[in-house]
Amino acid sequence: MPRPWKETIEAHRRDVRDAILECTSALVAEHGLRSVTMSQIAEQAGIGRATLYKYFPDIETILLAWHERQVATHLDHLAHVRDQAGEAGARLQHVLVAYAFISRQSRGHGDSAVRAFLHRDEQVAQAHRRLHDMIGDLLAEGARSGAFRDDVPADELATYCLHAVSGAGELPSEDAVHRLVTVIMTGLRRVSGPP
Amino acid sequence: MPRPWKETIEAHRRDVRDAILECTSALVAEHGLRSVTMSQIAEQAGIGRATLYKYFPDIETILLAWHERQVATHLDHLAHVRDQAGEAGARLQHVLVAYAFISRQSRGHGDSAVRAFLHRDEQVAQAHRRLHDMIGDLLAEGARSGAFRDDVPADELATYCLHAVSGAGELPSEDAVHRLVTVIMTGLRRVSGPP
Secondary structure, X not given: OOOOHHHHHHHHHHHHHHHHHHHHHHHHHHHOHHHOOHHHHHHHHXXXXXXXXXXXXXXXXXXXXXXXXXXHHHHHHHHHHHOOOOOHHHHXXXXXXXXXXXXXXXXXXXXXXXXXXXXXXXXXXXHHHHHHHHHHHHHHHHHHHOOOOOOOOHHHHHHHHHHHHHHHHHOOOHHHHHHXXXXXXHHOOOOOOOO | OXXXXXXXXXXXXXXXXXXXXXXXXXXXXXHOHHHOOXXXXXXXXXXXXXXXXXXXXXXXXXXXXXXXHHHHHHHHHHHHHHOOOOOHHHHHHHHHHHXXXXXXXXXXXXXXXXXXXXXXXXXXXXXXXXXHHHHHHHHHHHHHHOOXXXXXXXXXXXXXXXXXXXXXXXXXXXXXXHHHHHHHXXXXXXXXXXX
């Protein structure tokens, strides 16, 4: 049975929107935010310029929409990783590894100007707070069960984790990323004896 | 005995230059990079516009000069802290605390656009590499003496330290900054037994 007309239209609009987002992100990564034009995007996406403007008024808006979709996808993935079975320590480790690899990937997207522009977005700040809370909750859970230190508030430990793990973007190999997460996890241990 | 004429001139030029740097940094912190004018800077520094242009062609150049001077001062301070007596562990801890407080202070200077602009500067990137090496050397020294873990290259541990300590900018209090450095130092310990 063919899909109802309305559904078909919506699926089509979603496909066009996705194509616009993908083409823009690829063009900006290659040429930089300042040198990409709406005409190039329309051409790459295989649509007319007039059609493109029915979807988005300018490149900045497209780029923000693309980035918000990326961030939402990453956050869903991290929540999924967190919700696996296991104790807080193992789950936190998996979340940190997953986030480390996301950070590494994201560094490929455009130069620092593009990143600064994208990270001024309020939805991105919200996503960052949700990730902070996700990690803070695991840390509080682990502190109660004795897996993590309880001499430092979980909220501060979450700041430590998120900043430390962002170092993954500078590391030379995947093995190094795993070592980084091991070091971060060591920092969360209960300490006995002199440091 | 009065100073020779040449020295007096040079001291005067240095004073004027310093005054320009200070005024610009204060104006930009208050009003943002985009809304400060060369006339405002000249007025605040108590010099004529023509004189200002003999020193600097535009605000960006002034801001970079100010920032490079700040960064050089910070780096000297950190090297001084590193060179105190003591074993690698204690010296690294002092360097990290000092750097954490510098990071916290610097967050007050302007918005993210100003920060992004300043951090594109090559001299700043160089200073960052020098700091990375300074910390890497302490870590290598401590690994040899048994103070730090040796299962992770010192260079990667330096990346961990610098990223983790940048979290200081988000923390609510000086006590929290000291706790952060304690956690970072725990991460550097040799690990025995399961994590």
